[in-house]
Each structure stands twice: as C-alpha cells, then as structure tokens.
Amino acid sequence: MxxxxxxxxxxxxxxxxxxxxxxxxxxxxxxxxxxxxxxxxxxxxxxxxxxxxxxxxxxxxxxxxxxxxxxxxxxxxxxxxxxxxxxxxxxxxxxxxxxxxxxxxxxxxxxxxxxxxxxxxxxxxxxxxxxxxxxxxxxxxxxxxxxxxxxxxxxxxxxxxxxxxxxxxxxxxxxxxxxxxxxxxxxxxxxxxxxxxxxxxxxxxxxxxxxxxxxxxxxxxxxxxxxxxxxxxxxxxxxxxxxxxxxxxxxxxxxxxxxxxxxxxxxxxxxxxxxxxxxxxxxGDDDGLRTPPAIAPRQVVIVPMLRGKPEDADLKAYCAALAAELNKESVFGSAVRAFVDMKDAKPADKRWDWVRRGAPLICEIGPRDAANGQVTFINRNALREGEKIKSHTLTRDEFVAQAAGLLETNQAELFAEAKTRLEGAIRSDLVTFADLERYYGTDENDAEFKGWARVHWSRPTGAALDAVGDRLKVLKLTIRNAPLAQPASFGVCIFTGAPAVEEILIARSY
RNA sequence: CGGAGUAUAGCUCAGCCUGGUAGAGCACCACGUUCGGGACGUGGGGGUCGUAAGUUCGAAUCUUGCUACUCCGACCA
Structure with a gap:
C-alpha cells in the first residue's frame, strides 16, 4: 500500500x-x-x-x-x-x-x-x-x-x-x-x-x-x-x-x-x-517526493507521539531539545534544518504527510524514546523493506552526531541512482536511421521505457536540418544537444550517411 | 489551436441509460473507547449536481450553446 x-x-x-x-x-x-x-x-x-x-x-x-x-x-x-x-x-x-x-x-x-x-x-x-x-x-x-x-x-x-x-x-x-x-x-x-x-x-x-x-x-x-x-x-x-x-x-x-x-x-x-x-x-517514487536533503526546506522532521496526557509536556521538551541540538550541526554549508511538527493531528497522519513531501529523515518520538534517550526514525531514501516501513533506532547522541552524515549519504544516493539510470539509458549503438526507428518504434500505445540515443551526425543546417527534424518528429523525437564531451573521431551521419562531425543526443522531451 | 475525455460535498467517485427534488467512502467537527504508530464506535456539519438556455407539471438525469480542467497532438524554452 x-x-x-x-x-x-x-x-x-x-x-x-x-x-x-x-x-x-x-x-x-x-x-x-x-x-x-x-x-x-x-x-x-x-x-x-x-x-x-x-x-x-x-x-x-x-x-x-x-x-x-x-x-x-x-x-x-x-x-x-x-x-x-x-x-x-x-x-x-x-x-x-x-x-x-x-x-x-x-x-x-x-x-x-x-x-x-x-x-x-x-x-x-x-x-x-x-x-x-x-x-x-x-x-x-x-x-x-x-x-x-x-x-x-x-x-x-x-x-x-x-x-x-x-x-x-x-x-x-x-x-x-x-x-x-x-x-x-x-x-x-x-x-x-x-x-x-x-x-x-x-x-x-x-x-x-x-x-x-x-x-x-x-x-x-x-x-x-x-x-x-x-x-x-x-x-x-x-x-x-x-x-x-x-x-x-x-x-x-x-x-x-x-x-x-x-x-x-x-x-x-x-x-x-x-x-x-x-x-x-x-x-519521486510511489510514496511521493524524495526531496534531496540540500534543498529540503526541513531536513529532519520530528513527530512527537502525543497522546493528550500530562506526559506530553516531557515529550515536547525532549523533541524541542533534540531539534535545537540538530540545528547546531551543519550540513551542505548551512545549519541542519530540524523541525518539530506540533500540529494537533494524529501522528500517523503527520508521518505520511512528511513521507509524501519527502522530508529526508522523519523521527517518530514516543514517551519510551524520551525516557531512554533514544530516537526512532525512518529514512525517506529507504522507506520500506518489502512492503513494510523500516524504522531505525539510535541513541539521541548517536542520532545527532550522525544526522548530517545521513543527509549527505541520502543526497549522494539520490544522485548516484539518477546517474546510473541516465548512463544506463543512453544507447550509443544506433548507427542508422533504421536502427533509430526500430528502437523508438511508431506504435502509439508503446509504453515501454525508452531512453536517449547518442548518435553521430554531419550537422546539417537550414532546410536540411528541417528535414531531419521532420523525420524525428514522426518518432516524437527531438535533438537535445551536442554534448560538450565529444569523441576524437566520428562515424557517418545517421541522417545523411555523410561523414559525421559531432555526436548529438536524441530523446523524447518535455 | 485540433482530437479525446471529464465536470455531483474538501478528496475519490456512485446516481444519468429508464426525469420525481442528493448518496457512499475518505477528510472535517463533538463525545467516548483506544494508543510504539495510516485505530474504533456513536452523533453531527457540509452540495442552488461547472455554466446559460431549452423541453417538461417536474431536470443532476433529456437537448443545445458556453466555460474550465486532464491526456494526446500542434506550438514553445
């Protein structure tokens, strides 16, 4: 679910x-x-x-x-x-x-x-x-x-x-x-x-x-x-x-x-x-956004498990103190942005609100945590283990000491995941226009994941370039750019067969 | 701007075919029971059914116009 x-x-x-x-x-x-x-x-x-x-x-x-x-x-x-x-x-x-x-x-x-x-x-x-x-x-x-x-x-x-x-x-x-x-x-x-x-x-x-x-x-x-x-x-x-x-x-x-x-x-x-x-x-994932920690307005969100009883006061104090300690730590060149969600709402609802927003670390602190000097938290990057939500427990001191590192790790993981996807989804083995047509197809209902193509071309201009654009349009493709990093030598132009002078990226686009 | 679809409660939708005066779930409010985690019970608030006109004794329901949104396309940073 x-x-x-x-x-x-x-x-x-x-x-x-x-x-x-x-x-x-x-x-x-x-x-x-x-x-x-x-x-x-x-x-x-x-x-x-x-x-x-x-x-x-x-x-x-x-x-x-x-x-x-x-x-x-x-x-x-x-x-x-x-x-x-x-x-x-x-x-x-x-x-x-x-x-x-x-x-x-x-x-x-x-x-x-x-x-x-x-x-x-x-x-x-x-x-x-x-x-x-x-x-x-x-x-x-x-x-x-x-x-x-x-x-x-x-x-x-x-x-x-x-x-x-x-x-x-x-x-x-x-x-x-x-x-x-x-x-x-x-x-x-x-x-x-x-x-x-x-x-x-x-x-x-x-x-x-x-x-x-x-x-x-x-x-x-x-x-x-x-x-x-x-x-x-x-x-x-x-x-x-x-x-x-x-x-x-x-x-x-x-x-x-x-x-x-x-x-x-x-x-x-x-x-x-x-x-x-x-x-x-x-x-983003199927639970909402995973906000990169560097731009997350709140990096550590603390949800106190309030129960409308006298003990709540101690719990609030514990959470406020935890936030204050976290705020003294620094990450990505600024103070850690920790926040206690004191909204008068059910803790479970608040937890899911922050999951959907993608707060990187979500702490769920109950009276037992407060009594034992612990922090129970979920990491938005690794929210689930199978279908179940995975929560972690550290001592308060450990958590405060490790928070910045966890945020940095999350940031690095998000980048690495996206980088792997990007690099794995660029085809550089399409050398003829027929290859391109075969890969991207023309089937309207084809929902299969299609990445980008990196191809050689002779950089036609004017009307010749317009003709290239028309051929790509049939496949719903556009030329994105000619990457700054270019190889030492080139094959033939995928559009004209003439000697190529450049590599370009072709993709469907927003 | 072309094609398709949608428009009923805050949200997701049922009701429309076969016209009779508004429904469900979630959310919201109150009280109670729960409580290491998207709890449960009882009660309650909330809609001139996108809009305008037409048909009709009577329209959410049938007809026509308009508008907005979503998706696809065209266009475009």
Whole structure:
C-alpha cells in the first residue's frame, strides 16, 4: 500500500500530478495556466534561489531588478526575438476599469498610448539600459542578474514544467568581444551543471543546442538536459551567446582603446521553477517526493507521539531539545534544518504527510524514546523493506552526531541512482536511421521505457536540418544537444550517411 | 489551436441509460473507547449536481450553446 493512489508504472503523468498535489508543492490557481506554489514547493525554490544566487554572485555578477512591463516598441527591434515570442505575449492595454452596462470592463477612454508587454524575458529592456550604461571598454564586462517572474501565454501548461507565469533567474552580460562573451556563456552553463548535480542531485548533460532549437535571437544556445524516470529529457537550464544581435538592435556600443566604436557581445542565461519539476520526476517514487536533503526546506522532521496526557509536556521538551541540538550541526554549508511538527493531528497522519513531501529523515518520538534517550526514525531514501516501513533506532547522541552524515549519504544516493539510470539509458549503438526507428518504434500505445540515443551526425543546417527534424518528429523525437564531451573521431551521419562531425543526443522531451 | 475525455460535498467517485427534488467512502467537527504508530464506535456539519438556455407539471438525469480542467497532438524554452 503506497502513499499515492497512482504509481509511476501505471500512469506517469497522473503520478506526476499526484506528487505535486500530495507533496504540498503547488495547486492549480483560478488564473488560467498559473499555479499557487505552496509552502513545501516554495521552500524548495527558496533553497534553489539561495544557493544559486550565492554562486552567481561569487562569479562576479550583481543583482538588479527591471520592470515587469516592457513597452511594446522594444520588441520590434530584434526581428528573430519578436518572432519567437510574439505568439505568447500578454499585453496590457488599459489603465482603468469602468462599469459598463453593469459589467466591469476596461475603460475605453483609458487605453494606453503604447501597449505594455508583461515580460516573457528581459533582453530588450535590459539591453536598453546597457546601451546607456556602456560607454567605454572600461565599462565591460557588465555582468547582471535578476530574480523575477515572467509570463508566456502557453497553449498547454503543466505544473512547474510549463506554466504561464513562472519564477526564474535571468543573467544578462555584455562583453568586449566574442571570446569574452563565450567564456561567460560557458561559465553560466558550468554553474548550472555543477549546481544541478551537487545541489539538486540531478545528473545532466551539458551541450550545445542545434540551430533549430536556439533561443530566438541567439547565435549559440547551450543547455543542460536531465533524464526523467520515464526516459524523457528535460531541459533544466540554458545559456545563450547572443553575439551582437541585441547590441545592433539596441545600440549597445562602446569606445575601444583606439577611440573607435564597437558593438558589445551579450549573453543571457536562466533557470526556472521548471527545475522543481525535474526534481520531482527524477527523485519521486510511489510514496511521493524524495526531496534531496540540500534543498529540503526541513531536513529532519520530528513527530512527537502525543497522546493528550500530562506526559506530553516531557515529550515536547525532549523533541524541542533534540531539534535545537540538530540545528547546531551543519550540513551542505548551512545549519541542519530540524523541525518539530506540533500540529494537533494524529501522528500517523503527520508521518505520511512528511513521507509524501519527502522530508529526508522523519523521527517518530514516543514517551519510551524520551525516557531512554533514544530516537526512532525512518529514512525517506529507504522507506520500506518489502512492503513494510523500516524504522531505525539510535541513541539521541548517536542520532545527532550522525544526522548530517545521513543527509549527505541520502543526497549522494539520490544522485548516484539518477546517474546510473541516465548512463544506463543512453544507447550509443544506433548507427542508422533504421536502427533509430526500430528502437523508438511508431506504435502509439508503446509504453515501454525508452531512453536517449547518442548518435553521430554531419550537422546539417537550414532546410536540411528541417528535414531531419521532420523525420524525428514522426518518432516524437527531438535533438537535445551536442554534448560538450565529444569523441576524437566520428562515424557517418545517421541522417545523411555523410561523414559525421559531432555526436548529438536524441530523446523524447518535455 | 485540433482530437479525446471529464465536470455531483474538501478528496475519490456512485446516481444519468429508464426525469420525481442528493448518496457512499475518505477528510472535517463533538463525545467516548483506544494508543510504539495510516485505530474504533456513536452523533453531527457540509452540495442552488461547472455554466446559460431549452423541453417538461417536474431536470443532476433529456437537448443545445458556453466555460474550465486532464491526456494526446500542434506550438514553445
């Protein structure tokens, strides 16, 4: 009897929805396509924010905040960029409401002279600021970051993975030349890779996106790709080298040493609340989420077995003291986050609430534990032995001394498990397109687990690349990226038979 | 935006075919019994059946429009 009604094997999308709901991560909101992020979900995002913000600042970036609303005319300047986002922009056109025939409507007399766009991303308005702030080569590099919400009017939304409004971090930088901007692009990508692996326990493959998957307006786009438990790929972060496209569109020029005028080279990079979706689909099980300890808002949850009797006072004191001792320990560079769940509810219910949320260590302390100076706990990573819940008992001193180590072990185990799955599910023996068709098949009802394929190709461009995309689309596949780590020599292109120049990852994706 | 499905209590759903004025389980509240672990008994609160219109003496039930959500696709970071 699992804590969730749906299992991953029965229906993966339903299971995902169930985890989001049952783990108290988020719920659908009355606003179309948007979600209410609940405490456990927001707590996870706050941990992601805190650590990533630290790493971003550590590498020489400062935080700024730009406005939510962007003048429409700003988008007209970069053709590819506007083409990429035009179909999903929310537009603000009025500044007043009025009762008309008993209905509250935008006041026709209060139409804005220029419509405002709710930012889908901030390149344009930040570029405008850059053009004023950058005068000399001495002003470069300019390395900015902002934490913000953005809105893209998506046709089909899914909690955390693709919502109309989402939270993210967007870095924007300007540099003297391509070499310096490319260094920055790769630095951001490496921050994401190491952050995902070290902190979220998400093994990822970093690489360059093919031409047809680039960010609108980018010269080169890089991504980190993670593998979900259904074998699909999730793009968990992106970094773009924008060349001088935005500099040209927005006149970001500087005076160089020789007194000449030159265009700045810009970059942008971001990760969003989508990462939480990746954590769910990587680490969740049929009892809910297993939250990686590094991002768990509460790492050790203590559930006192209260019985509404006078002895409860002693038990509460014991639990409070235990939490205080744990809080003095440190793990992942911060204090251990221990919490006593004093909610007036049945202990068994509280236990299952924390199991579904995925608190890494759940202590269930009864009067006998308190009397004997013991701690009885379950480890969310190894919740069951067969069908039965497995509980452990240590002395209080032992538990306090070992807690940080247990959390670190759990973090490492989650990563190792996901890494093994990732590496075991990449086929590199598919060398012809027929091999690819045979493996992925075209049967609509084929629910068998399919991982990724790592294949050689000749990097076709333009119409030839579109043709490749069409052939893959039949198999519901897309090119994810060309991993940074490439072999010394190549075979032939799986699509054209021409000599290959690169290895790429192919997968079904979110 | 196309295809399919769904919409009845906080949640999961029954009732609809064959129209007669609202049900179950879980959750919630009270009391009691339990108590090293998703306990049990008794009692109780809670729904204008997504929405609008039509047919009818009478609509959760039949008809039509609309809306929202889920899944698949298209689109997309």
């Amino acid at each position: 699992h804590a969730l009604k749906v299992t991953r094997a029965e229906d993966f999308p339903e299971w995902y929805q169930a985890v989001v709901r049952e783990a108290d991560l988020a719920e659908p909101s009355p606003t179309r396509g948007s979600m209410i992020i609940k405490p456990w979900g927001m707590g996870i995002w706050e941990r992601i924010q805190g650590e990533l913000d630290r790493r971003i600042k550590e590498t020489g970036h400062d935080n700024y905040y730009f406005p939510l609303l962007i003048p429409l005319s700003f988008f007209a300047k970069e053709a590819e960029h506007v083409e990429g986002f035009a179909k999903e922009m929310a537009v603000v056109t009025h500044h007043r409401l009025k009762q008309i025939d008993g209905e509250l409507k935008p006041d026709p007399d209060a139409e804005l002279t220029e419509p405002l766009i709710i930012r889908p991303t901030s390149e344009t308005i930040i570029g405008d600021a850059f053009s004023r702030w950058i005068v000399s080569y001495r002003d470069l590099p300019l390395k900015l970051n902002q934490w913000a919400n953005v809105m893209r009017w998506e046709m089909r939304t899914r909690m955390f993975l693709r919502t109309a409004e989402f939270l993210w971090q967007e870095g924007h930088t300007a540099h003297v030349d391509e070499a310096d901007a490319m260094d920055e692009t790769m630095l951001a990508l490496e921050i994401y890779r190491s952050f995902a692996e070290d902190f979220l326990a998400l093994p990822v493959i970093a690489g360059e996106k093919p031409e047809n998957e680039r960010f609108p307006g980018a010269v080169r786009t890089y991504s980190i790709e993670a593998m979900m438990q259904d074998g699909k790929a999730l793009q968990a972060g992106t970094s773009h080298y924008l060349g001088t496209h935005f500099a040209e569109a927005q006149n970001i020029r500087y005076q160089d040493r020789d007194g000449g005028k030159a265009l700045a080279h810009t970059t942008s990079w971001g990760v969003s609340t989508r990462m939480i979706g990746g954590v769910i689909m990587t680490h």
